[in-house]
Amino acid sequence: MANGNHVIQLFDEFAPKHLAVEGDKIGLQIGTLNKPVHRVMVTLDVLESVVDEAIERDVDLIIAHHPPIFSALEQVNDRSAAGRIVMKCIRHDIAVYVAHTNLDVCEGGVNDWMSEALGLVDPTVLIPTYEEPVYKLSVFVPTTHRQAVSEALGRAGAGRLGDYGDCQFTVSGEGQFTPLEGSDPYLGQHGKTEHVEEVKIETIVTESQKKRVLKAMTDAHPYEEVAYDLIRDDIEGRVFGLGRIGRLSTPLTLAAFAEHVKASFGVAAVRIVGDPNRTIEKVAVLGGDGNKYVSAAHFKGADVYVTGDLYFHVAHDAMALGLSVVDPGHHVESVMKQGVVDVMRQKGERAKLDVEFFVSEADTNPFRFY
Incomplete structure (x- = not known):
């Protein structure tokens, strides 16, 4: 328990x-x-x-x-x-x-589960809502503990750049500090200025990693007070958002795709907008009520938009855009x-x-x- x-x-x-x-x-x-x-x-x-x-x-x-x-x-x-x-x-x-929407937006959440159910290939975010901040982390470490701190940072997930992991940069120098009364220094004596050979390790950390990485860093570091900088970087972070857009491995007619949606979500019926004979390859999907995002699905080049609770006049808007829609209902979430x-x-x-x-x-x- x-x-x-x-x-x-x-x-x-x-x-x-x-x-x-x-x-x-x-x-x-x-x-x-x-x-x-x-x-x-x-x-x-x-x-x-x-x-x-x-x-x-x-x-x-x-x-x-x-x-x-x-x-x-x-x-x-x-x-x-x-x-x-x-x-x-x-x-x-x-x-x-x-x-609610945090479960829609997160990686591996509602819209990814719906994409998987439909068998979409290479799905990406349909409507971006959040870009994860990225930070540059610099920490000063005595040379004796360089490897321990470096490995701890890597294990905690720091240093991911695209398809490369554990990215770090180090530079050597001399650290200086004076332990004051009340301190419990790893090196040095109270009131005496200490000079130590140190390295500065630089890496990058995302918002979701930040707490975990800082804990791993301080646990591996020998100093009572760890000197480090954490600065927001301009590197583009992971993009999260509502809905997904991907493609079918094999194109289908809209009528055949509607049957595929029924079978994928186990529903008795779906509503469709568009020519049943139209060829469907690129698919946008958004769980729940997706009326606000018909234009976004069209803008991203979707042939069909799978969403629930479609309004009458929004269906007309989709027709005018040339966008097919399959509505399996809200409950498919x-x-x-x-x-x-x-x-x-x-x-x-x-x-x-x-x-x-x-x-x-x-x-x-x-x-x-x-």
Whole structure:
């Protein structure tokens, strides 16, 4: 059994909160993480039926994609579904944690799982939303510990430049310092200026690596106070964003591609916009409601755009652009359930957590086809 904060810390490494679009309702919405957690259920939506399932399966924590609280609740009582959801969760000590657009945007998240389901080749970001900052790290190390610190930086992931790893530059010099009263110096004596042969190691670090790299550096460094610089660099960082665009390994007609979408996501029907006989090769996909990004899919050269909740007039806009659309519904984002479970099981095993992760079996799709 693990603490809930530790479980979510591992999850946030995968889908960090800073990747969410501004104003998105993410994070802990119900309950507390400051408690033991043994059973974690992953769901697309937090409906009352999902909470009932969580109670029956003795769940401590729910990880959800869609926020159960998206706008302010004026009342919390048993007269509304939202009130009953909150009350049941509190009564049975079930915490609810939400990862919405950060799970869409992150590498290996919702839109990558959807791309994989469709078999897209070489998918890239459709709508960029965040470029990861890159920093130049310079650290001053006594020559006796040059190799230890250098290796620690590399193991922590510092120094990645394109297809090259462990990139570093060193220059030799002389360090100077005077240990003051209260210090516990590795070298030297209180009140006496010390001169030491040192090297300056320079490398690069991304925002997501920064905390881990600095810890590895200080753990390997012999000095009580480590002298280092961390400066924002102009090197282009990794680009994250909504949606993906890639190509099919074999072109299909729009009609055949629509059947492929149905089979890939296990849906009973899809809506299509465009000529069923049109040849489809380049595919844009965006989970959930993608109405705002029809023009972006067209601009990136997509033959077809796969997204949910297509509006009538937006369909007209797509027709005018010559862009085909396949709408399998919003609920296809449910690919995230098994995806998150797989990721967290791996992370939990590596961290040696005694935590069980499993998929919610409740059906939260409100639509049926007749």
